[in-house]
Amino acid sequence: MRLKISLLKEPKHQELVSCVGWTTAEELYSCSDDHQIVKWNLLTGETSQIVKLPDDIYPIDLHWFPKSLGIKKQTQAESFVLTSSDGKFHLISKLGRVEKSVEAHCGAVLAGRWNYEGTALVTVGEDGQIKIWSKTGMLRSTLAQQGTPVYSVAWGPDSEKVLYTAGKQLIIKPLQPNAKVLQWKAHDGIILKVDWNSVNDLILSAGEDCKYKVWDSYGRPLYNSLPHEHPITSVAWAPDGELFAVGSFHTLRLCDKTGWSYALEKPNTGSIFNIAWSIDGTQIAGACGNGHVVFAHVVEQRWEWKNFQVTLTKRRTMQVRNVLNDAVDLLEFRDRVIKASLNYAHLVVSTSLQCYVFSTKNWNTPLIFDLKEGTVSLILQAERHFLLVDGGGIYLYSYEGRFISSPKFPGMRTDILNAQTVSLSNDTIAIKDKADEKIIFLFEASTGKPLGDGKLLSHKNEILEIALDQKGLTNDRKIAFIDKNRDLYITSVKRFGKEEQIIKLGTMVHTLAWSDTCNILCGLQDTRFTVWYYPNTVYVDRDILPKTLYERDASEFSKNPHIVSFVGNQVTIRRADGSLVHISISPYPAILHEYVSGSKWEDAVRLCRFVKEQTMWACLAAMAVANRDMTTAEIAYAAIGEIDKVQYINSIKDLPSKESKMAHILMFSGNIQEAEMVLLQAGLVYQAIQININLYNWERALELAVKYKTHVDTVLAYRQKFLETFGKQETNKRYLQYAEGLQIDWEKIRAKIEMEITKERERSSSSQSSKNELSNINNTNTGMPGWLSS
Numbered sequence: 001m002r003l004k005i006s007l008l009k010e011p012k013h014q015e016l017v018s019c020v021g022w023t024t025a026e027e028l029y030s031c032s033d034d035h036q037i038v039k040w041n042l043l044t045g046e047t048s049q050i051v052k053l054p055d056d057i058y059p060i061d062l063h064w065f066p067k068s069l070g071i072k073k074q075t076q077a078e079s080f081v082l083t084s085s086d087g088k089f090h091l092i093s094k095l096g097r098v099e100k101s102v103e104a105h106c107g108a109v110l111a112g113r114w115n116y117e118g119t120a121l122v123t124v125g126e127d128g129q130i131k132i133w134s135k136t137g138m139l140r141s142t143l144a145q146q147g148t149p150v151y152s153v154a155w156g157p158d159s160e161k162v163l164y165t166a167g168k169q170l171i172i173k174p175l176q177p178n179a180k181v182l183q184w185k186a187h188d189g190i191i192l193k194v195d196w197n198s199v200n201d202l203i204l205s206a207g208e209d210c211k212y213k214v215w216d217s218y219g220r221p222l223y224n225s226l227p228h229e230h231p232i233t234s235v236a237w238a239p240d241g242e243l244f245a246v247g248s249f250h251t252l253r254l255c256d257k258t259g260w261s262y263a264l265e266k267p268n269t270g271s272i273f274n275i276a277w278s279i280d281g282t283q284i285a286g287a288c289g290n291g292h293v294v295f296a297h298v299v300e301q302r303w304e305w306k307n308f309q310v311t312l313t314k315r316r317t318m319q320v321r322n323v324l325n326d327a328v329d330l331l332e333f334r335d336r337v338i339k340a341s342l343n344y345a346h347l348v349v350s351t352s353l354q355c356y357v358f359s360t361k362n363w364n365t366p367l368i369f370d371l372k373e374g375t376v377s378l379i380l381q382a383e384r385h386f387l388l389v390d391g392g393g394i395y396l397y398s399y400e401g402r403f404i405s406s407p408k409f410p411g412m413r414t415d416i417l418n419a420q421t422v423s424l425s426n427d428t429i430a431i432k433d434k435a436d437e438k439i440i441f442l443f444e445a446s447t448g449k450p451l452g453d454g455k456l457l458s459h460k461n462e463i464l465e466i467a468l469d470q471k472g473l474t475n476d477r478k479i480a481f482i483d484k485n486r487d488l489y490i491t492s493v494k495r496f497g498k499e500e501q502i503i504k505l506g507t508m509v510h511t512l513a514w515s516d517t518c519n520i521l522c523g524l525q526d527t528r529f530t531v532w533y534y535p536n537t538v539y540v541d542r543d544i545l546p547k548t549l550y551e552r553d554a555s556e557f558s559k560n561p562h563i564v565s566f567v568g569n570q571v572t573i574r575r576a577d578g579s580l581v582h583i584s585i586s587p588y589p590a591i592l593h594e595y596v597s598g599s600k601w602e603d604a605v606r607l608c609r610f611v612k613e614q615t616m617w618a619c620l621a622a623m624a625v626a627n628r629d630m631t632t633a634e635i636a637y638a639a640i641g642e643i644d645k646v647q648y649i650n651s652i653k654d655l656p657s658k659e660s661k662m663a664h665i666l667m668f669s670g671n672i673q674e675a676e677m678v679l680l681q682a683g684l685v686y687q688a689i690q691i692n693i694n695l696y697n698w699e700r701a702l703e704l705a706v707k708y709k710t711h712v713d714t715v716l717a718y719r720q721k722f723l724e725t726f727g728k729q730e731t732n733k734r735y736l737q738y739a740e741g742l743q744i745d746w747e748k749i750r751a752k753i754e755m756e757i758t759k760e761r762e763r764s765s766s767s768q769s770s771k772n773e774l775s776n777i778n779n780t781n782t783g784m785p786g787w788l789s790s
Contacts, residue, residue, distance in 0.1 A: 002263035003254050003284070003296040011291030012038055012047050019062040019274045020285045020293060021080060023094065025336075025352065025375070028276070028285050030293045031059035031082065037096060040285075040293065051096030058085040061111045061274070066118045067391075081121060083109035089123055091137055102137045105129055111152050115159035116198060116415075122162055124150035130164055132175070144173055151191065156217070157198035157416060158434070165191040170205060170219070184219040187211065193234050198416050199241035200257055206232035212246050214259045222560065223259025223576075234286070236275040240377050241418060243298070245284050247272030252286060252296060258560060260578035269294050280338045280352065280375040282315070303342040306567060308360055310342050318349070320363055329363040331356075341379040341386070344516065346399050348386050350376035355388065357399055367401045378417055380424045382470065383516075385445065387424050389417050396429065396445060405448030407431070409441050425468040428477050428493050430457075437462040440479070442493050452494050459502060461485055467512055468493070469519040469535075472597065478535065480521055482509050488523060490535050503538045505545075506530060513566040518593035522571050522585070524561055529554040529573075533589040533615055537622040540669045547618035547640060550585060557581060588616060596623045601632045614640055628665055656761040660687055667691060680704075686711055686756040693718045702734060714752065717744045 015033035022028050028040040035053040040046075053059065061083040079099065082090045085108040091100040105125030112123045120140065121133040128146040130153065133139055146166050153164045161174045167190055172182040189208030196203050202222065203215040208231040214223035225246075234247035243262070246253040249271045254263040270289025277284055286294040303310045307324045318331040318340075335351035342348075347358040350371065357367040373392030380387040385404060388395045393414060396404040407429055421432040428451060429443040438459050442451040461483040469478045477493045488509040491502040508526035515522075521532040531550040538545055554561070557575050564572040564580070569590060571583045588611050595604040601624070608616045621636035630649050637645045645668075652664045659682035666675035672695065679688040685708045692701035698719055705712045716739050723730060730736055 001254065001298060001302070002300050003252060003265050004299045005252070005265050005267050006295045006297075007267055007269070007292055011288075012293070013291040015291060016270070016273070016289045017287035017291060017293055018059050019082075020276045020287045021062045021064045022276055022278045022285065023064060025278045025280045025282070028293070029062065029064075029080070030285075030287060031062050032291065033058050034291075035059075037082075037092075042295070051092070051098075053084075056086055057088075057090075060084060060108060063113050066114050066116060081112045081114065083112040083123060085109075087125070089121075089133075089137075100137050102133070104131060104133075107149075110150060113153055113155055115155045116157075117159055120159070122153050122155065124153045124164055128166075130162065130173070132162075143175070144171070152194045154194050154196040154203075156196060157201055163194055163196050163203060165194060165205075167191070168207070170194065170203070170215070172217070172219070182219055186213060186215070189231070192231065195235055195237050195244070197237040197241040197244075197257075199239075199418050202237075202241070202257060204235040204237060204244055206235040206246065210248075214244075214257070225259065230271070233271045233273050234275045236277055236284075238277050238281045239279065239415075240281050243281070245275045245277070245286075245296075247275050247286050249289075252284070252294065254284075254296075254298065256578060258562070258574075258576060258578075260576065262578070265296065267294050268292075280336075281377075282336060282338055301340070303340055303347070305342045305345075305360075305565075308342065308347075310340065310347060312337055312340070316351075320347075331358070331363065331366075339376045339379050341381050343381040344383050346381065346386070348379050348381065350379060350388065355397075355401075357386075357397075357401060359399075367399070369397075369401045377415065378419065378422065380419065380422060382424045382426050382445075384426045385424075387422070387429065389414050389422065391415060394422075394429070394431070396424075396448070404446060405443075407441075407443035407448040409433070409450075411435050420465040423466050423468040423479070425470055425477060427474045428468055428479075430466050430468050430479055430493070432463055432466050439463075440466060440481070442479075457491065457493070457500075459483060459489070461487075465512065467514055467521075469514045469521070470516055471519050471593075476536075478519070480505070480512055480514070480535070482512060486510060488512060490521075490538060501539075503542075505532060505535060505538060510560070511563045513563040513571070515566045515568070515590070517568055518590045520566075520585075520589060520593070522563065522566055524554055524557070524563060524573070527554055528552065529557070529571075529583065531585055534593075534619040534622050536626055537619070540622045540625045541645075542670070544618045544621060544640065544642070547614055548622065550615060552583075586613075588613070589619060592616060592619060592623070596620075596627065599627070601629055605632060605635055608636070608639070625665065625669060628662075630661075630665065656757065657682070657684070657763065659684060660760065663687070663691065672697075676700075676704075684760060686714075686753070687760070689715060696722070698722075698732070698735070702738070706738070711752065712738055713742060713744065714749050716742060717746065717749050720744060 013032035013034050017030050017032045020030045026042045030038050037050045039048050039050050059082050062080055064080045079093050082092055087105050088101050089104050089109050089112050090098050092098050104123050105127045107126030109123050109125045114121055124130050126149040128148055130143040132141050132143055148167045151165050161172050163172050168185055168187050169183055170186040186205050187207035187209045191205050191207045193206045201217045206212045210227040210231055212225045212232045212235055228248050230249035232248050237244045242257055244255050250266050252265045253261055255261050269292055272286040274287035282298055284296045288294055301312045309321045311319045313319050315336040316333045320329040333351050335353050338350050340349045345360045349356040354368055354370055373390050376388050376390050378389035385396055385398045393406050395406050413434055416434055423430045427445050429445055431441045433439045440457040444451050464482050466481045478490055479493050480490045482488055486508050487504055488506040489502050490505050492500045506525055509523045512523040521535045523530050528551050533548050537548050557573055560576045562574050564574050569585050569587045573581045604620055608620050617636050617639040621633055624633035634646055634649045652661055655661045659678055663675040663678045676688045689701050689704050689711055701715045705715045
């Protein structure tokens with residue numbers, strides 16, 4: 001990725017340009033110390049003077065009034081705030097008419113910023129004051145006051161906090177009175193510029209110590225640049241939070257959000273005092289000290305999938321290269337390319353007006369449809385469909401271009417969604433809420449309606465990143481997520497009635513990804529790269545989870561690496577310096593997943609015997625129990641030396657009825673309540689009581705015996721025997737109440753138990769014989785078709 005610079009031969013301004021701002025993706029306003037406000041039209045290349053300001057007004061900062069969320073693509077910003085050296089800020093219309101001038105500070109007003117909703121304006125000045133104003137320019141409050149000038153200010157993503165500079169310090173101050181203020185030393189020189197991105201919640205700062213730095217919203221350093229030759233005079237985030245630009249003397253740099261540099265350009269600009277990104281995030285404008293306005297387009301972005309590499313060579317041209325046969329295709333577009341995604345054998349490209357869908361089998365005939373609303377900020381792909389996010393909403397389309405659904409929820413802000421907060425699978429859409437970060441909204445992909453009974457997935461801590469698994473049945477769909485403590489959890493997405501368990505899979509996990517071919521999960525833990533070959537093991541047998549993992553040292557990936565993709569058995573990781581590392585994991589677990597999904601148990605056992613790895617046998621054991629195939633489970637558990645579990649599985653096989661077998665399989669997986677429910681529904685009350693006795697769940701055992709008026713004496717007898725073993729006296733009031741005047745007769749109790757077991761056997765054999773009789777009648781009744789006679 002690099003910047004393509006365009007600079008006019010002669011500057012349009014006579015003095016230094018102090019600030020620039022985009023109205024649309026093709027129109028820019030610039031302000032200069034020559035008192036002119038100039039409009040630039042990038043389509044026609046024309047410039048025109050909008051207004052000449054009075055000679056005593058020297059503009060310092062400009063910010064366009066934000067377009068309301070959910071806008072149509074035709075609308076554009078209609079007015080802007082201009083701060084100046086005379087202590088005032090001016091509200092100016094698009095046509096250049098000064099609507100209002102407000103006395104704001106003693107000395108110059110160094111910066112002014114609208115919040116994201118356009119309901120408030122913050123200004124900072126040489127007098128060290130931070131003031132909040134209404135939309136119409138009425139003073140609401142003086143947020144803070146200090147002895148040094150405040151050079152830069154930025155709103156927090158929720159417009160509830162303000163970040164500002166104080167010499168070498170950065171300060172985050174909430175708008176609510178008495179709320180905790182966060183302050184830290186950020187640079188060794190005066191801080192000149194800050195920016196805070198609403199999508200990734202990261203902070204940029206630039207200072208006279210010739211460095212730029214990236215921070216999280218708690219003030220923790222994420223990146224610290226090497227010193228440049230000159231002070232860094234400007235920094236700015238791209239709207240989607242994936243890139244940022246840095247400006248200095250004769251220097252323009254393009255960086256990844258983690259800090260490493262994509263490109264360094266040395267245009268003849270003087271110092272770049274202000275940088276503004278276009279609304280679609282494809283180009284930058286810089287306000288230069290020598291009167292120029294520098295424009296830079298982001299080109300040569302790359303997308304890779306299997307043997308295909310797609311490169312954006314020009315604004316409207318892509319090159320596709322197949323590395324297997326070196327075949328090259330050129331893709332031409334009518335408008336400039338804004339976003340693209342390559343996955344699942346499809347390339348999806350959004351331009352400013354249309355969406356193109358290419359198949360990797362045929363690059364010549366794309367499917368094209370018009371976009372509903374503004375600029376696309378995110379494209380996500382699944383095997384069957386893809387998701388577009390723009391300023392107006394979230395839209396799901398099939399690869400044939402058919403609109404499928406558009407999920408919505410109250411207070412949805414699409415401008416702050418990214419690949420970490422939205423996840424897509426073949427049947428489910430998951431979206432992390434920004435208003436309450438402990439909640440995940442789940443939607444059916446086909447209808448856009450809330451999944452199941454509409455219950456939200458709620459966690460005890462704030463969630464940072466979410467990811468849906470890609471394969472398997474809808475009922476088995478799982479979602480993995482990382483919370484703010486960096487713990488990794490997994491849970492089922494189906495939310496019917498009972499609360500689904502949220503189970504912890506790992507700790508200190510920084511990034512995760514599901515495989516696109518089977519439900520294998522990988523993640524980067526503290527110092528390890530970990531692969532969970534069968535994450536569902538936590539629902540089946542948590543004891544063998546460590547045996548289903550693959551781990552390797554992750555020190556080679558340096559600090560803060562990020563998983564880019566997990567395609568087939570290849571994981572791509574981007575290191576902190578921007579380099580890509582490819583890791584291949586064993587292909588056998590994926591083959592095992594394939595066999596099990598097709599119920600090819602014999603093939604699965606044969607594969608494990610061939611590979612001779614404990615991880616494979618452990619995965620097969622968990623898969624077999626999950627699919628109720630106890631014969632395969634017995635073989636697999638024996639192979640990993642879990643003898644106690646083999647014995648338990650053998651005891652399950654000897655049980656008389658299929659309901660009892662099902663209940664004990666559920667108990668094996670730790671689902672006690674479900675096991676009890678299965679037995680009670682089948683009328684096996686004694687067996688339900690017995691499993692509670694075996695688990696020493698005495699309260700529940702007595703509760704069931706009393707409720708169904710049977711085997712109360714059995715429960716009391718087992719309880720008494722239990723207490724005698726440990727030499728204890730009965731203290732439970734309920735047991736004392738029912739034991740009063742009751743004589744325990746073990747002979748009688750044993751006879752009752754034998755009778756229950758006999759009854760269960762008889763019922764099981766009678767249901768089996770009735771099934772056989774029915775099939776015999778169907779076979780012998782030749783006078784009419786079998787399906788009719790049955």
